[in-house]
Amino acid sequence: MSPEQILLIPKIENGFVLDHIPAGSGVKILNLIRGHQELNDAVLSVGLNYTSRRLGRKDLIKIQSRELPQRFLQHLSLVVPGVTIKRVEKFAIAQKIVLEPPELVDNLLSCPNPGCITNHERCVTTCFHLVRREPMKFRCNHCERWFAMTELENRLKL
Amino acid sequence: MKRDLISIEDLSEKHLRDYLELGKRVEGTSPEVCRKVLAGRILGVLFYEPSTRTRLSFEAAMLRMGGQVIGFSEALNTSVAKGESLADTIHTVEQYCDAIVIRHPREGAARLAAEVSRVPVINAGDGANQHPTQTLLDLYTLQNLFGRVDGLRIALVGDLKYSRTVHSLFHALARFKDVRFRFVSPETLKMPEYVIEASEGATTEVIETTSLEEAISDSDVVYMTRIQRERFPDPVEYEKVKDAYRLDRAALQNAPAHLKVLHPLPRVNEIATEVDSTPHAAYFPQAGYGMTMRQGILAHLLGGKL
Numbered sequence A: 001m002s003p004e005q006i007l008l009i010p011k012i013e014n015g016f017v018l019d020h021i022p023a024g025s026g027v028k029i030l031n032l033i034r035g036h037q038e039l040n041d042a043v044l045s046v047g048l049n050y051t052s053r054r055l056g057r058k059d060l061i062k063i064q065s066r067e068l069p070q071r072f073l074q075h076l077s078l079v080v081p082g083v084t085i086k087r088v089e090k091f092a093i094a095q096k097i098v099l100e101p102p103e104l105v106d107n108l109l110s111c112p113n114p115g116c117i118t119n120h121e122r123c124v125t126t127c128f129h130l131v132r133r134e135p136m137k138f139r140c141n142h143c144e145r146w147f148a149m150t151e152l153e154n155r156l157k158l
Numbered sequence B: 001m002k003r004d005l006i007s008i009e010d011l012s013e014k015h016l017r018d019y020l021e022l023g024k025r026v027e028g029t030s031p032e033v034c035r036k037v038l039a040g041r042i043l044g045v046l047f048y049e050p051s052t053r054t055r056l057s058f059e060a061a062m063l064r065m066g067g068q069v070i071g072f073s074e075a076l077n078t079s080v081a082k083g084e085s086l087a088d089t090i091h092t093v094e095q096y097c098d099a100i101v102i103r104h105p106r107e108g109a110a111r112l113a114a115e116v117s118r119v120p121v122i123n124a125g126d127g128a129n130q131h132p133t134q135t136l137l138d139l140y141t142l143q144n145l146f147g148r149v150d151g152l153r154i155a156l157v158g159d160l161k162y163s164r165t166v167h168s169l170f171h172a173l174a175r176f177k178d179v180r181f182r183f184v185s186p187e188t189l190k191m192p193e194y195v196i197e198a199s200e201g202a203t204t205e206v207i208e209t210t211s212l213e214e215a216i217s218d219s220d221v222v223y224m225t226r227i228q229r230e231r232f233p234d235p236v237e238y239e240k241v242k243d244a245y246r247l248d249r250a251a252l253q254n255a256p257a258h259l260k261v262l263h264p265l266p267r268v269n270e271i272a273t274e275v276d277s278t279p280h281a282a283y284f285p286q287a288g289y290g291m292t293m294r295q296g297i298l299a300h301l302l303g304g305k306l
């Protein structure tokens, strides 16, 4: 990070840095954070449209929170796969992982097909499988339709 | 573990060939012996929308295997109409019977039923999605007519866009060896890209055409489908294509002698009745093979000895 960027977004003592977010996708993640109640009290610092050697432009989000809920991470890996998550402890990076798109999406989404039984039964568990990586496509285990991620983004079960 | 039959997509080439073998075994078993295979067993037939042909075929198959049948043929007067969930209906009915056949207007209904049921579930059609026993009986018919499925040249004709029968038949056939396809449809009813994309048989030959004549002269099998009004969002579009392909004696003039015409039935006017008496017509025997195939399926899923 260059000195002027450090000025833009403050260092955090403890929490998480979501890095390598493709420019424009930061807003999607902010919406996702808002959808997860456990994170409603967390202090956020947001940087949009930084120059990045790898991505050209990128967004960056810092979350001052003790934990990131498992469900939030699963949703994040769906909506913006490839994000790097760094755990910060006492101003230092303690752990770093890259979120991969999930092979199996267990009850995180509702099905976009209005004729799918999962949209008509009470207490039903949905399941989607990753069937294609480029471009990313998921198949509903019930109605067997294939969906692009763009069709699933607004179907998150929060 | 409990066995279900929900989707052709669950079945490998080996599974498909094993099912064909089952049909053959039923064929080779005397009616008297068949009647002992599922004696004392009860099949629950839950039809949330009417489909007389499929229901009769399943019921006849169960009776011929010595079993009995309970069920309903439309959901209007049942607890379902009063708002009971599918899961609750299944939990109730599984107390009464040894296997369940379900037809339902919602896609994925059979999968959901299988997830909650402790007895085997057979999908007899879930909305626009799957109807695996239809596909198996189509394969079994081909096996009987030609002695093989591998290497056949098959023309799929009519509504290739909305017909689930055609989609799963294509996916199943693509798993066999060297099956070559002609897709014959009006421009607006072409086989969707996603169906071709999802087929695992990457090496099969597919030729798309609008000419039925051309396909007839160059195929072993012509698989006709009905162009269904209810599948069309726009009635004007339906009117334009409803009689696009009509098979009559004249159209069959240049057909190879061994060419067979199949149709999942019921037909409307896409096959003229004058074709019925030609050696090409195989759609009524197809219904018979369907029952045999379902006898085999029931025996297999219910653990009956054949």
Ligand SMILES: [Zn+2]
Residues within 6 Å of the ligand: A111, A112, A113, A116, A117, A118, A140, A141, A142, A143, A144, A145, B108
């Ligand atoms: Zn679905």
